[in-house]
Amino acid sequence: MKKILYLMIGVLVAVACQKEPSTLDPDxxxxxxxxxxxxxxxxxxxxxxLPDSLLVIGQGSQPYYSExxxxxxxxxxxxxxxxxxxxxxxxxxxxxxxxxQLTYIVHTERFVQYYEHPYWWxxxxxxxxxxxxxxWYGYYYPGPMTYTYSTxxxxxxxxxxxxxxxxxxxxxxxxxxxxxGPAGPSLYYDVRxxxxxxxxxxxxxxxxxxxxxxxxx
Amino acid sequence: xxxxxxxLVSLFAFLLLVNEADAQMGKRSYINIGWQFNAxxxxxxxxxxxxxxxxxxxxxYVTPMLAVGTFSSFGTNDEYYPKQTYQLEDGxxxxxxxxxxxxxxxFGVSVRMRASWCEFQPYFEAKIGAExxxxxxxxxxxxxxVSNWGFYVSPEIGLSYYPFHKDDVGFHFAAYYSYSTNxxxxxxxHGLNNLGFKLGIAF
Numbered sequence: 001m002k003k004i005l006y007l008m009i010g011v012l013v014a015v016a017c018q019k020e021p022s023t024l025d026p027d028x029x030x031x032x033x034x035x036x037x038x039x040x041x042x043x044x045x046x047x048x049x050l051p052d053s054l055l056v057i058g059q060g061s062q063p064y065y066s067e068x069x070x071x072x073x074x075x076x077x078x079x080x081x082x083x084x085x086x087x088x089x090x091x092x093x094x095x096x097x098x099x100x101q102l103t104y105i106v107h108t109e110r111f112v113q114y115y116e117h118p119y120w121w122x123x124x125x126x127x128x129x130x131x132x133x134x135x136w137y138g139y140y141y142p143g144p145m146t147y148t149y150s151t152x153x154x155x156x157x158x159x160x161x162x163x164x165x166x167x168x169x170x171x172x173x174x175x176x177x178x179x180x181g182p183a184g185p186s187l188y189y190d191v192r193x194x195x196x197x198x199x200x201x202x203x204x205x206x207x208x209x210x211x212x213x214x215x216x217x
Numbered sequence: 218x219x220x221x222x223x224x225l226v227s228l229f230a231f232l233l234l235v236n237e238a239d240a241q242m243g244k245r246s247y248i249n250i251g252w253q254f255n256a257x258x259x260x261x262x263x264x265x266x267x268x269x270x271x272x273x274x275x276x277x278y279v280t281p282m283l284a285v286g287t288f289s290s291f292g293t294n295d296e297y298y299p300k301q302t303y304q305l306e307d308g309x310x311x312x313x314x315x316x317x318x319x320x321x322x323x324f325g326v327s328v329r330m331r332a333s334w335c336e337f338q339p340y341f342e343a344k345i346g347a348e349x350x351x352x353x354x355x356x357x358x359x360x361x362x363v364s365n366w367g368f369y370v371s372p373e374i375g376l377s378y379y380p381f382h383k384d385d386v387g388f389h390f391a392a393y394y395s396y397s398t399n400x401x402x403x404x405x406x407h408g409l410n411n412l413g414f415k416l417g418i419a420f
Contacts, residue, residue: 019269019293021316021355027300031357035309151358181357204302204310 030153030181030197034205037174043210044162048087049096050079058106058152066104070191074154077195078102081202086211097162098174103155106183108148153180154194156201175208177201247284247377248275249389251417255292255321258410262352263319265296272415276329284331288344289324292413316355321409323348323369323397336379344371348397352404367399367409377419389419 036042054071057063078100079089090096130136158175165171179197184190202208250273256266269292276286295318302312325346332339348369353362375391395411 019295019318019320021295021297021318026297027314029300029314031311031313031359033309033311035305035307038307200312204312205308207308 028184028193030179030193032197032200032204033178034201035176036205036207037172040174040207042174042208045097045160045210046088047090047096048082048098048100048158049090049093049161050075050082050100050102055101055103056106057103058108070187071104073191074104074194074198075102077198078156081198085202085209097160099159099161101157101159103157104152105155105180106150106152108150150183151180152183152190153178154197155179156198175205177205244385245278246276247278247286248420249273249375249377249391249415249417250420251389251415253290253292253413253415255294255411255413257294257319258412260319260410261405263294263296263317265294266413267292267294269293269295270413272417274327276327278331281334282331284329286327286329287325288327288346289322291320291322293318293320295319311356313356316353318351318353318355319409320351320353321348321397321411322350323371323395325369331377336382338377338379340375340377342373342375342391344373344395345369348399348409350397350399350409352401352406354404363401363404365399365401365406367397369395369397371395375415379419385420387419389415389417391415 052072052075053065053067054074055063056066056071082100083089087098093099130138154177156175156177156179157173160172160174163169163172179194179201184193251271252268253270253272254266254268255270257264270290271292272288272290274286274288274290276284278284295316298315298317300312300314302310304310323344323346325344327342327344329340329342346369348367349364350367351362351364353360371393373391373393375389377387377389379385379387381387392414393412395409395413397409399409400407
């Protein structure tokens with residue numbers, strides 16, 4: 001009886017931890033967070049300037065500006081939403097009321113795990129027989145099992161260019177957005193999700209809408 | 218007040234001495250261990266019933282019918298909320314799907330009153346103690362988590378069944394209600410109420 005008791009207590013201790021939900025994102029959509037500057041009236045802004053490149057952080061040792069097709073797709077989606085909400089695009093940075101900067105961030109975590117027998121495929125029926133290479137028995141893999149987990153995000157900042165610049169003055173960020181989550185299986189897939197997230201960011205920020213309400217004559 | 222004191226003393230004496238005259242009470246100690254299914258009730262945070270839990274409780278019969286003991290259990294209830302937009306302070310907003318989760322682990326002391334000590338042993342038990350709880354919100358790659366302690370009470374009815382006459386091993390079934398005073402305004406938690414049942418082995 002004692003053996004059974006110890007076994008049960010062992011099982012209880014082994015499972016005595018909090019069950020965590022699956023790390024897989026159930027709906028495979030990005031989290032979209034937006035925040036305006038407190039008390040900001042966006043009606044005072046009309047012209048916006050959006051650079052034609054996207055700052056990329058996390059791909060390579062240094063951040064860099066990308067003008068790739070994917071970058072252009074995200075920039076265009078953002079610009080379309082700005083125009084839809086009543087702003088006008090300008091290519092003259094000096095005359096813009098609002099500056100928009102977009103940043104793409106990739107973050108990869110690399111995990112290393114030591115399993116007793118991680119290379120399960122060795123036992124898969126039909127896997128390469130070591131005899132194929134001569135008088136060998138079995139395989140020896142020297143390293144541990146590794147895997148990676150990546151997240152990516154698109155950040156958007158709108159800065160107020162109507163204020164007078166000066167030494168020691170901080171540039172006012174009047175709207176910030178974060179759109180991110182676990183990275184998808186392909187960049188194409190993630191760009192599609194990010195475009196939808198940009199739409200959602202504007203949808204949940206109706207205070208950005210500076211269109212004049214239509215009147216009925 | 219005097220009547221109430223008299224009543225309480227009489228009740229205590231009854232619990233201690235009931236069936237004391239019966240001779241054979243067999244093994245004096247017990248241990249119950251097994252799986253727990255829990256359903257949070259009256260809870261705005263998570264109200265989904267799930268069986269991610271386990272329990273262990275033990276005691277010693279100070280009289281043939283009355284035992285004092287200790288208990289401990291744990292369990293998680295989580296619930297998935299599809300994507301929606303949440304309005305935050307100062308115009309901020311977040312759109313996401315999320316999981317909410319409550320982890321509860323109460324422990325303390327108990328008093329058990331069994332109706333018989335034969336093959337079937339139905340009982341009533343009252344538990345009192347403390348509960349440590351974690352409440353979590355999982356949003357994409359973020360977790361918002363708080364922890365708190367509360368005072369815990371739980372009445373329980375159950376049955377220990379010993380079908381093997383030459384052994385002390387049997388089966389255990391119980392149903393319970395529990396309440397703890399855990400509190401967190403941000404997650405709208407004002408006490409944790411639960412209903413549930415337990416299936417396990419009785420020693």
